[in-house]
Amino acid sequence: MTDRTVADILIESLPYIRQFSGKTIVVKYGGHAMVDEKLKDDFASDITLLKCIGLNPVVVHGGGPQINKVLDAMGITSSFVRGMRYTDDETMDVVEMVLGGKVNKEIVARINSKGGNTVGLTGKDGGLITAEKMTIYQEAEGDNPPEIIDPGMVGTVSRVNPHIIHTLTDQGFIPVIAPVGIGEKGETYNINADLVAAKIASALNAERLILLTDVDGLLDEAGKLVSSANAATIHGMIKNGNIKGGMIPKMECALESLDHGVQKSHIINGTRSHALLLELFTDSGIGTQVFRDNG
Numbered sequence: 001m002t003d004r005t006v007a008d009i010l011i012e013s014l015p016y017i018r019q020f021s022g023k024t025i026v027v028k029y030g031g032h033a034m035v036d037e038k039l040k041d042d043f044a045s046d047i048t049l050l051k052c053i054g055l056n057p058v059v060v061h062g063g064g065p066q067i068n069k070v071l072d073a074m075g076i077t078s079s080f081v082r083g084m085r086y087t088d089d090e091t092m093d094v095v096e097m098v099l100g101g102k103v104n105k106e107i108v109a110r111i112n113s114k115g116g117n118t119v120g121l122t123g124k125d126g127g128l129i130t131a132e133k134m135t136i137y138q139e140a141e142g143d144n145p146p147e148i149i150d151p152g153m154v155g156t157v158s159r160v161n162p163h164i165i166h167t168l169t170d171q172g173f174i175p176v177i178a179p180v181g182i183g184e185k186g187e188t189y190n191i192n193a194d195l196v197a198a199k200i201a202s203a204l205n206a207e208r209l210i211l212l213t214d215v216d217g218l219l220d221e222a223g224k225l226v227s228s229a230n231a232a233t234i235h236g237m238i239k240n241g242n243i244k245g246g247m248i249p250k251m252e253c254a255l256e257s258l259d260h261g262v263q264k265s266h267i268i269n270g271t272r273s274h275a276l277l278l279e280l281f282t283d284s285g286i287g288t289q290v291f292r293d294n295g
């Protein structure tokens with residue numbers, strides 16, 4: 001690459017850097033996007049670069065595959081309902097240890113190694129996330145009412161106290177958050193990371209909520225990318241079974257966040273190198289952008 005090309009690229013990104021300067025960008029880093037060392041390193045560099053050029057990145061991470069690995073080694077099998085892992089007490093211990101320990105600290109260390117100033121926390125720290133038990137409604141056959149499913153210690157976010165996030169970002173730190181919350185009685189909840197990212201993005205009035213996963217975005221029944229999706233598309237595709245598993249909470253959260261202070265939400269493929277930078281600083285419009293019905 002010639003010096004001229006480097007200068008061109010930097011100058012082309014200038015309008016985006018100006019647009020995002022000082023703005024909060026919440027990035028959900030899916031466990032499924034943490035594929036290899038190079039990708040994890042590129043992600044860490046991207047986050048560090050965002051901070052260095054004046055944006056306020058806040059990272060929320062998942063860790064489904066990493067949790068599975070430990071559960072497998074322990075001989076525990078999980079079942080999933082609407083993309084949520086049934087979480088008994090033993091599974092909850094593993095989820096908290098893997099997310100809040102191994103995965104969180106690995107991301108923290110990697111971003112720090114690139115020169116970012118990172119602090120890892122779970123929803124328990126600084127009273128960040130108060131949670132309550134989630135009730136899951138599963139569509140039943142025909143005219144039957146939906147079935148109510150008890151997911152164990154799966155939580156939903158009842159309250160976000162962003163004070164700790166502001167304190168960290170004001171002092172130049174990048175918060176990296178594991179999706180574990182605490183109930184009113186001190187009980188620990190396993191919360192879907194997309195849900196946590198969306199609630200935190202709303203509490204921070206984030207400019208962007210970017211959900212990094214392991215597919216190009218929302219895919220239709222033919223596997224083709226749906227580049228923009230509104231409520232009707234999303235609800236229709238959930239109903240007819242074309243949005244399944246972990247994509248259900250992801251699409252629901254991306255949509256809901258737009259009604260609660262977030263300017264734009266996107267689902268992009270985090271297994272593409274530097275996907276985050278390309279999304280923020282180019283016109284190429286990768287992935288799926290979610291719109292309000294009137295948007």
Ligand SMILES: Nc1ncnc2c1ncn2[C@@H]1O[C@H](COP(=O)(O)OP(=O)(O)OP(=O)(O)O)[C@@H](O)[C@H]1O
Pocket residue numbers: 029030031032033061062063064065083193194212213214215217218219220242243244245246247248250
């Ligand atoms: N219509 C769809 N379009 C795209 N992906 C879909 C669709 N329906 C279901 N999926 C599945 O959703 C998965 C992404 O959600 P998943 O919860 O597995 O990952 P993640 O949220 O990125 O990671 P983690 O849950 O560890 O944080 C895709 O890998 C794909 O298999």
Ligand SMILES: [Mg+2]
Pocket residue numbers: 030062064193194246247
């Ligand atoms: Mg998921």
